[in-house]
Amino acid sequence: MKVGVIYGSTRENGNTELLSEEVVKNLPDVIRMDLKRYHYHDIIDQRHDKNGFSPVDDEYDQLIDQIIDCEVLIFATPIYWYGMSSVMKRFIDRWSQTVRDEKYPDFKEQMSQKQAYIIAVGGDEPRVKGLPLVQQFKYICEFIGLNYKGYLLGEGGKPGEILSDKTAIEDAHKLGEWIKG
Secondary structure (H helix, E strand, O other): EEEEEEEEOOOOOOOHHHHHHHHHHOOOOOOEEEEEHHOOOOOOOOOOOOOOOOOOOOOOOHHHHHHHOOOOOEEEEEOEEEOOHHHHHHHHHHHHHHHOOOOOHHHHHOOOOEEEEEEEEEEEHHHHHHHHHHHHHHHHHHOOEEEEEEEEEEEEEOOHHHHHOOHHHHHHHHHHHHHOO
């Protein structure tokens, strides 16, 4: 089973990445997509324009091609201001264009064949204040057709603090085993 981890942090080796790596460390086939390493533009909303969306020359399609190849997607984002990171949001916003893109005529159908998990880490009571973020991802999954399977929230603000959240680390190992089957 191919697992794709979509990292939405701007920090190198941040808490969200550390926790996500605990989930996937024993999985055999993992693709890591670090959004900050790709050059992709914000969406220009042309859904209602006569000619639809204009083609965009960036690296966004490389990400979509990798996602389509996965059976499980893990969206890993720090909790910034009680929501997902701007990097993750910009990426998901572009899906509005992808569902209308001739290169991906079956995008929603392909997404409906995948499982989705959310991993988020924050420093201000994330197991409570991160729940609106989880709900937002549920709605996103519902709209695009992803099979939402669950979430993992951890606590950590300063680099490396997530490693002190024993509950999150334990839950990460359980999630990894669950995905492994």
